[in-house]
Amino acid sequence: MTSAGSREPGGASGLGGDAPRRWRWPLAAGLALWCLLAGVMLLTARDPIEADLDAVAADVLARTGESWASARFEGRDATLEGESLAEAARVKVRESLENTFGVRVVHDRTTLLPERRPFTFSAVKDARNIVLDGYVPSAEALARIVAAARLGGETVTGQERLVRARGAPPGDFASLVLFGLAQLKKLPSGRITLADGAIAIEGRARDLASYDALSEIMHGPLPDGMTLARFAVRPPVASPFYWSAVREGGVVRLSGFVPSATARADVAATLAVAIPGTGITDDTRLADGAPSTDLWLRAVRFAGQMLAQLPDGRVTLSDSSIAVEGAAPGFAAFDRLAAARKTPPEGFQVTRFAVEPPRAVPFTWRLERSADAVGLQGFAPSDDARRLLLDAARAAFPGVPVTDGMKLASGGPAPELWVSAAGFAVAQLARLRTGSADIAGTQVTLAGEALDSSAYLSIMQAAKVPPAGVTAVATAVRPPAISPYVFSVRREGGELTVSGFYPDAAAHAALAGALERDFLREKVNDVSSIGSGAPDGFVAAALAGLLQLSRLGSGELSLVDTQLRLAGSTLAPGAVADIEAELRRTLRPPFAVDTALEALATGPAVDAASCGRLVGELLGRGTIRFAPGSSEIDRRSRGLLDRLVFTLKRCPSAAVRISGHTDGIGDAEFNQRLSEARAAAVLAYLANAGVASERLTAAGYGAGQPVAPNDTEAGKALNRRIEFEVKERAS
Template sequence: MIFARGSVEEDLAQRAQDMLEQTGESWASARFEGRDAILEGESLAERARQKVHSSLLNLFGVRVVEDATTLLPERRPFTFSAVKDGKIIALSGYVPSTATRQRILDTIKAEGFIVSGAENLVRARGAPPGDFAALVTFGLEQLGKLPAGRITLSDGALAIEGRAEDLATFDMLGSALRGPLPYGMSLARFAVRPPVASPFLWSASREGNILRLSGYVPSEDTRENVRLVIREVLPGLDVQDKTRLADGAPSTDLWLRAVRYAAGLLTISPQLQISLVDSAVTIEGQAQTFDAYGELAQARRKVPEGFQLKRFTVEPPRASPFTWQLERGNEGVRLSGYAPSEETHRLLNDAVRNAFPGAPVQDAIRLASGGPAPEAWAATSIFLVEQLSKLRAGQVSALEGEVVLKGEALDSAAFVQLERALDAPPSNLKVNSSVVPPDISPFVFAVRRDKDGITVSGFFPSTKVHELVLTTLSRDFLHEKVQDVSVIGAGAPEGFGAVVEEALTQLARLETGEFSLADTQLHLAGTALNATAVAEIEAEMKVRIRPPYTLSLEIHAARPGEHAKDVECQALMTGLMERGTILFNSNSARILRSSRSILDRLAYVLERCPAAHVSVEGHSDALGDPTSNQRLSLMRAQAVVKALEEIGVAKGRLSAVGYGDARPVSDNETEMGRARNRRIEFVVKEGAGQ
């Protein structure tokens, strides 16, 4: 017996351990003294103690069983908690058994986490029904999805808190914990916070009766409040809410006020999108009517407290036709029609205030789409405001690319400036202008000729008449210096241009003189170079100046000049021909009326040389055959001789010669050269006089 005791005790202990494990009562253990068993361990229930005692007593070879087990304390509530911080999970609370604790620890380590506080897990009675380790494992799986957080099991009720790293994880946790849970588990609290959204965006877009919500809301309660606001402000709409939870919103109260503000805007127009981005508001879309656009423009200035308007890009309604008009009158300036954008409207108003300082401005411009590009519209409108400022009264209107400007200029200088500006308008701009110069009364115009040159003063009715005056001065006068101080004006009597042209033709025959025109009263005074010219001027003027024009003349003949030597006469006549030209009809020997001025001066020079004999030479260009050229040049020289004799040059002093194209002075290959070759020359014959 002494030698067999050790093996008997070992055999009984092993068979007892196997039996306890097979019956699921591994919490208990047995040791033997001979065949007497001493049962030890902490039981979760009295019934388990009795079961273990009975099973061990019935084990073959056991004589008696001494029950030394104890009953574990019961914990109500039965709690378990795990706190995660990065890769570390700290444990505390109760477990029903050592095996359960080990399963929990093995699960945590298998996921790669570090366990802290395993010794804080205390065995106790009171665990919820079912597999407690499975409940804890499920909770730890959810906790592992958070960068930091906590789970707590209290009698099987799970509470989880922390912040999700992203929206996908947040949604995954929500689905897992609000779905079917392991047996014996319920959800006590879901306090996982969504990730911080930056920027925190909430958007509402309306298309007719459909309202789409997207972006983020800070909480489920806030989401419900948003729905209440929508139902109150926009009843009857089909709301499609795709918002998600996220942190990062402004103050909830202020944020809900902004939501109500956005809903109010959506009542104005059925095609809008309002976005709240952090503390900024953006308003986009299209207004259906001008009244709706006006309401939106007013509402943009009433953004709720704590928010500011970041962008307002609502497209105004389309205008067809897209017109606009500026009017200037005695009561100020009136703007009407449409502008393509707020910026262009502001630029237009700035231009009007600068162009008309102090003038009352009535602004009836409305914003509309369907017009030209804003940049082009702004450039055009600013240009036209500048032109309108040159009018005493008038208007400018634009209709589908056609611009009409009409009115009366402030003064003559303003009219000239306006015409120059309209000659070089902004690109692609065509302006139909019916602006008239200022009305002048009496309408006066004058041209004076003296030893210092020619002075033009007064008013002319159009640039056409002005060009006629300058052309006549260049053609009929001897390239004298012209000082032109005339300006344009309205109010000229009918036939003004023809009367001025006739007066200039006669003034050209005067050595010095002046004609003035006051409305229909024409006065011509001065000194003619010979009596023949005096008689012809008076006769022609009386025939050509017809009512309603009246004529007054004060013309007398100049005194004969001092006698000069032949060489002086030659220089005087050559000088005259360098400054003027005797003109003929084309391919004819008929002298033009405008050439009488230079003929008078040639005759006056010849009177100063009474004994001189002069050869009048005709020359032509090389066009045509030489015979015809010679004949025409001779006929023209003869016509000049005859005209001078009719003025008073004694017959026999002048002889005519035609050289045709035999003596060119320039190149016949150019028009200018040919014009120089077509000429009359005067040559004093040597020895003919002193």
Template sequence: MEAGAGEDLPRLRSGGWLSWRAFGLIALALAGLALLWWLALLQRPAIEADLEERAIEALRNTGESWVQVRFNGRDAVITGEALAEQPRVKVLAALENLFGVRQVSDSIVMLPERRPFTFTAVRDGRTLLVSGYVPSAYALARIAEAARALPGGLSVQGVDRLVRARGAPAGDFSAVVSFALQQLIRLPAGRVTLSDDVMTIEGRSPDLATYDALAATFRDPLPQGFRVGTFAVRPPVATPYTWAAVRDADQIHLLGHVPSQEARQQVLAAVRGAIDDARVVDEMQLADGAPSADRWVKAVSYALRQLARLPKGRVLISDTSITLEGASPDYGSFDALMAARRAPPEGFTLARFLVEPPQVSPFLWAATLIGDTLKLTGVAPSEEAGRGIVEAARSVLPGITVADDTKLASGGPPADAWVNAANFALAQLAKLREGRAELSGTRITLSGE
């Protein structure tokens, strides 16, 4: 029994030594692993920073700046809002092929697509309301910043209700919105709308300078390739609504207001129709407030036809009143003007007719009494003077029939002097049974029995 126990002792010692040796190796291995793990922990921030820097560079090279990337060790996590599947695939491929990246966790959100892609801003006084779609959170932030930076202390509403979506036209959408808002705030009230790549603006301009500036802006190319849909900005309201044409030989100077560009072309066509060889100076300005666009154009055409009968003259339309001034060259023109005076266009009145009749020399007038008829012939200096003489004749010759064939003319004595002379002549003629009184200027010739 003792011999058996002695024989087992070296084996037991050998087995124990081996066990302790194995234990030592295991402990050493574990310590090495712990050291490596600790060293890895120390290096992790540097590794993540390096990977993030190279990842950002790789994304910049793809042109997809909308995506955000962060690293958990060598594992990438990408977030953002994709406008299409192709950019998302491009981003994933760029990061998966980046040296040092173990795996890529895709947290990209695919935005819903909207057609048409619309954005609207409405200004009403000090309130600006925005609505519609934006292509990204980044664009939303820029649009909000641009809206709140507008002058005038506007109350901006609706930014928090803008919807991110796919379908925006190519280019910098937020820059187009900022441009549109800058145009809108020129109007005290109005609306600007983006629909895909078309921009529309409407409202009323506070003055002609603003209207002209906006019209020029929308005639020029719009940013980011956008097109003008409708330019529906209305010019300011003019009170009174005036228009004038001044003629001096073959030149026509157009002044005052015109309700639209279409009406402007109609006025220019009316000038060419009335005075074919006229040189036109167009200084008409757009303004709202015409009594009726159609009737206004007809009234202007009527006025230009009358002006065409005067080698030098002026016609003015103020609201619905027409004034005609000038000197008629002959009786054909004057008679036509007198006829037109009695038939103004619908809705308008010829309030002032200041056309001088043709000049005559000598300035002759006669009153001839035969039986129970008094015939007045020749010329008078004015309508008022002519009417006064008819009334005077009926007064000094009661019961006599007065036949008035007097015409108006220029070139005579002053109206008051002429009327006094004519009244004196009638008073003398009334003393005769039959006779004739003549005026040449203010010189009286009397004959009869």
């Protein structure tokens, strides 16, 4: 019997009994291998599926325009992540992904960003540093903003403070920020601020060109979604802060700087009121550096008031200085301008006043001195010239009030020439008691009464040598008024002393000529002075008195107004009566004559030789003159003849020979007769005066004994002579 556990090769029982045991291992191994292969197949097939789904999901998200979201796959299951700006966007993204072919499940892990109202962003620039702050709608926007901020090499900080949030204005917020950053970088320092879509920019421009360009951009068309909230960029500082207004008829042209747009409008309004009816061309630019706007606008109003008086003029403000230029249309306008310049607005001063005054034709000026005041009238060419004249007048008349009635005018000489002429006039007027100095152009006319004789002579001398540029000096200056009018000549000891006054230079010359001619070259001590107030006929009366004084040995002639007095001693007998008669015959009323004359006793006797020497000395000092072509003795020779009489009486024993000589004019016979007649006339005069006629002889020699050539007037005068020969008479 075979047991159940026996195996027999090739039997059926092998399959039912031992067969399972033989095949179990290979079967298990195959199953495991199959599972492994299936797993490998599953694993190797999953990567392409996920990659395909990632690409499909990215494309879907891009098409939806929601770049904030991203999808991650495990097999066909998607996990959606990101920070959404709106709930609708989350739904839109989720639904778009769920509807994508191949996606089995979408797990939504997105979040909703916090909302910020207002949605703000700011950037502050300081040199090369930029600090960021505020909100951004996405990481992508943040990255774009930071990259733009760094462009150009700036150092950027604060990006960690840029918080993603909802509430950004519609559109591309990052583009708005990039526009603002581009403008900020044009400033050396500044700030931009975006609140929703409104931008504010502040800072200081590098220069006027960049300021103007930035202002034009910010006030022009802005990117979509952006409005200008505030433009607070300050223009560069202008130094000096310059502003100019030029009026040319009906147009006022403005240039330079204004502190603000508001101030520019205020300027236009101010000028429209000050100068109604004029057009305004405004080329001013904004700049910092002005004084306070209120003070600056006051200065502009002052400029308008000045231009209102100048149809063609310019007013310039430079920092705190004001310059006014132009030509005044009339004296009233010029006076208003001159008054206004003295009261500039607070904080300003008029440093240049170059307004040409009206033209004066003729250009005249007058300085008048009364007993207690000095007045200036007429025209002056400039303020400086006027001030110099006032200073000179006050210095020349200390303690005397000086009133200024002058006006500035054009059309006259150069100021320096006018000052020279005016100073000359002041100096002369200071020598007058009362009077005036008038200047017309460069011609000076002086009139009035001199303080004294010395002052009068100084004025006359100065008038002959005026300052350079003064073309002429006319004078109507009178010497000082003298009352009583006194003139005196004293003859004593061979000298003449002249005192008192004479009316003018011609009178003085006439008197001096008589003293030299008729008084035998005696020493003259002249202490007389010029003075007005002489009575009519003074010179003739004085000359008549001097003629008779020449006949006195010693004496004095005096004139007091119209009273003539002659006192002294005569040299020849009968001279007293002759002198008195001659004076009364010569002088006419209102002159009156008073004499106190006495004959001089004969001098001590001398011998003939001494007598001849004394006679020679007399003839050496004087000449016996005759009327031309006549034997009539000139009356002006009587003084010499009386002295010859007095001398010859001192030598009664001497014989005197008188010889006459001529200059050869005419024929010889005429000259002979003339010389004889003249010698005889002298002899007769001596005899009539008391010289014994038996002592006297006379002879004429014509032109036969010349002492000098007759080819000159001086030689002829020497040849016309009377000679004396004195010698002892034969016993």
